Amino acid sequence: MCASVSFLSRALLTMGTAMRRAGYGVRLIVLATFVSVAPPPLHAAEGAPLEEAKPDRQIRNMDALSVVLLRATAPKDARSAATLGVQRQGSGIVIDNSGLILTIGYLILEADGIEVIPADGKAVPATMVGYDHATGFGLVRASAPLTIKPIELGDSATLPEREPVLIAGFDGVAPAYVVSKRQFAGFWEYLLDSAIFTAPATVNWSGAALIGRDGKLYGVGSLVVTDAVKPQTYSPGNMFVPIDLLKPILGDLIDTGRVSGPARPWIGVNTQEMQGHLVVTRVTRDGPAEKGGLKVGDIILRIGGQQIAGQVDFYRKLWSKGPAGTEIPLSVLQGAQMKDFVIQSMDRAKHVRTRTTY
Structure with missing residues (x-):
């Protein structure tokens, strides 16, 4: 029998629980090779980049789908x-x-x-292997062998819109559709050219596996969003980082913990587009922008004398100035005054206190 039939039989074991948990009235029709899901509803609550950790929640891991619960503790001064x-x-x-x-x-x-917990509930210590700020991927390695079959990586470029998928997390499986594949700009100096968006929205999305009908991995869960179908339309769902972005950097992350080559310049601002302006909503403590004089509420107008046409344009112009360490000239409206700043950019990885073990 084809691989998708085996995949389906494993997934159906917990799908009913996952659907009841999510609260969606979705009708399943079992086909020869997969699951057909009724079109996703377009109403759900807005979320945030990281769901609240609930240590006492029942573990319903999916060893059959290569997923484990991951828990991490950061120091208070992180x-x-x-x-x-x-x-x-x-x-x-x-x-x-x-x-x-x-x-x-x-x-x-x-x-x-860091610890990982398979379906048997026994925690296994793990160490950090690597982290890539550009894609958002992280790698850890369990300190002891796991009796879990690894998942095969798919080709996310071939995953079409309206394709039925499964979202597999540590607490179960939820059916969904791919509703769009498009650019995503994060307020934290982050940009993906072709993120994968699914609906309906599911809980516990952080690090969840986006699995295609062939049982392969197509993306890693990152966010819950309110505009999954298209920008400026209320359509709650989730955003996944495409697995194709991992393939060219996986070797570097395993070998050195980071991607080889010069790092992008980072200045440490969160921004949001408001009424046609790019507004600073947060300045990272002890980051380049704070040291350079930028403040919350500033409106960034130009970079290197060039007008800025939104958040994406700002990122592209910023990263085109050179590697990390490059001086970034900004023209800013601060209060009622026009001011020019020169921000000494840096490698973002050097600002965080990452403890890496290879």
């Missing part, structure tokens, strides 16, 4: 503690036979303690 918290919880995806586990990087950023 730079990311204010935004991501100290106790973090999400999913990890086993991708090789040596215990290498893929997850979304913010779960393990600056962590000094």
Whole structure:
């Protein structure tokens, strides 16, 4: 029989529980090779980049789908503690036979303690292998062998819109559709050219596996969003980082913990487009922008004398100025005054207190 039939039989074991948990009235029709799901509803609550960790929640891991529960603890003085918290919880995806586990990087950023928990509930210590700020991927390795079959990587470029998929997390499986594949700009100096968006929205998305009808891995869960179908339309869903972005950097992450070559310039601002303007909503403590004089509420107008046409344009112009360490000239409206600043950019990885073990 084809591989998708075996995949279906494993997934159906917990799908009913996952659907009841998610609260969606979705009708399943079992076909010869997969699951057909009724069109996703377009109403759900808005979320945030990281769901609240619930250590006492029942573990319903999916060993058959190569997913484990991942817990990480960051020190109280971690730079990311204010935004991501100290106790973090999400999913990890086993991708090789040596215990290498893929997850979304913010779960393990600056962590000094990591453990993975398979379906038997026995925690296994893990160490951080690598983290890539550009894609958001993180890798850890279990300290002992896991009796879990690794998942095969798919080709996310071939995953079409309206394709039925499964979202597999540590607490179960939820059916969904791919509703769009498009550019995604994050407020934290982050940009993906072709992120994968699914609907309906599911809980516990952090590090969840996006699995195609062939049982292969197509993406890693990153966010819950309110505009999955298209920008500026209320259509709650989830955003996944495409697995194709991992393939060219996987070797570097395993060998050195980071991607080879010059790092992008980073200045440490969160921004949001408001009424046609790019507004600074947060300045990273002790980051280049704070040291250079930028403040919350500033409006960034030009970079290197060039007008800025939104967040994406700002990122592209910023990263085109040179490698990390390049001076970034900005023209800013600060209060009622026009001011020019020169920000000394840096490698973002050098700002966080990452504890890496290779």
